[in-house]
Amino acid sequence: DTEVTQTPKHLVMGMTNKKSLKCEQHMGHRAMYWYKQKAKKPPELMFVYSYEKLSINESVPSRFSPECPNSSLLNLHLHALQPEDSALYLCASSQGLVGRDGYGYTFGSGTRLTVV
């Protein structure tokens, strides 16, 4: 299995809802990432987990709460989002330090989130 699987593919939620995005990889990768991407913009890093520990939080608002239950799973819990949080949320994984010694990202196909 050489894929990163994200569910759901599409999500519409109200501003008072609580929902979760799920990401799964079975490649034994040591790092997992959440990115947010707005239309016609590059992906923007949100969180990084390295060996199941949160190593980077790019000053993301607390209404986004990441969780890494085990080395294969990464969740993003959403609560009280705003319409401006509507975006494509991408999960990625990497076996080693990305861009070093030949390692790269494997991205999922994303969750298209719409906040109404």
Added chain:
Amino acid sequence: LAKTTQPISMDSYEGQEVNITCSHNNIATNDYITWYQQFPSQGPRFIIQGYKTKVTNEVASLFIPADRKSSTLSLPRVSLSDTAVYYCLVGERDDKIIFGKGTRLHILP
């Protein structure tokens, strides 16, 4: 953080060779250069990675000069399906890697 600069957009025609250049002046000794392709509403897809000189795979070539401060992605004989955004990335620092603006490639019939 290692920063990259690419042209914002490029147009080409089907069957042509397309070269996209990326500037990365502060690349570090251990950094590799990696190119990704992204179609709308999909995650970026790995195309090619290299450290120096030339790397070729079944979809692209990557040319890296001796000083490694730039690189060129070469797509031979492009088709309409190569219309996408192409990102050049260099190495991670403290688990962070930042995407530049990318190059929006538009292939015309």
